[in-house]
Amino acid sequence: MASYDHVNWFRVPTIFEGDCLRFSLETTATHAWFAYFEPYSRGRHDWLIEQALTKAGTELLATGKSVEGRDIQLLRKGTGAEGRRKVWIIAQQHPGEHMAEWFMEGVIERLEKHDDPVLQKLLASADLYLVPNMNPDGAFHGHLRTNAMGQDLNRAWQSASQELSPEVLFVQQQMKQYGVDLFLDIHGDEEIPYVFTAGCEGNPGYTPRIEKLEEHFRSHLKHLTKDFQTKHGYTRDLPGKANMTLACNSVGEKFDCLSLTLEMPFKDNNDAPNALTGWSGKRSKQLGKDVLTTVADMVDSLR
Ligand SMILES: [Zn+2]
Secondary structure: EOOOOOOOOOOOEEEOOOOEEOOOOOOOOOOOEEEOOOOOHHHHHHHHHHHHHHHHOOOEEEEEEEOOOEEEEEEEOOOOOOOOEEEEEOOOOOOOOOOOHHHHHHOOOOOOOOOHHHHHHHHHHEEEEEOOOHHHHHHOOOOOOOOOOOHHHHHHHOOOOOOOOOOHHHHHHHHHOOOEEEEEEEEEEEOOOOOOEEEEOOOOOHHHHHHHHHHHHHHHHHHHOOOOEEEEEEEEOOOOOOOOOOOOHHHHHHHHOHHHHHHHHOOOOOOOOOOOOOOOOOHHHHHHHHHHHHHHHHHHHHO
């Protein structure tokens, strides 16, 4: 992707010559930026947290620290009173997958609306627990998948440690304290040109109840937007063969709840392609808003 102003990003065609990715652009300005995907800067992250606290009515429930001491904010929308459903959404375990924080911006922007009946229905019985960026060190260092210690956080959920993966340890401790009734882990996939989810079908504790909830989520979101589909995705795990080091499987097993990894494309959604922008920050934001509609539809059946 390229941009002249860091605001409007457009696609630049690329070709492979051997192992070398080649692209060219006839520029219309003196400066141009190039990126793998529309970036989500730390400056924008700070602004987003500010918006969440001042306009979206969330509170800063806790702040974790990355390996290098950067803040990891856990926001909560809702009172935390007993009996309310606890909906967790985390993003950017993989720091290069910036579509994930654009998605979170969509979620937070929707929370700023005070005349949204669907949102009101959701918030009548659920609290939202949001971690907009799990891996600030990785982004700072320009890593695609790892934190400052070289750890892939989404393979650390059985072995999180203060030394190697305090980012995961922080979120796990908070989940233990508050509980989880629904978990969404937001990502970007480099290969598959569609939006899709991966579930817990390979977990030892997988039950028909969880299977039904997964189907409910997917079919509702599919009918809501052409930017979600259920045909393309990862190969399903065989029963009992899940990789339990993944956040989705680990949380789903521990809390016996609906738990999904949501993947957006780096390139485009081939069901609704946009030649100018491909998949974009704007589309990621809209998906974040749409997912709240789906969560609202199923919030009363989570337990
Ligand atoms: Zn990822």
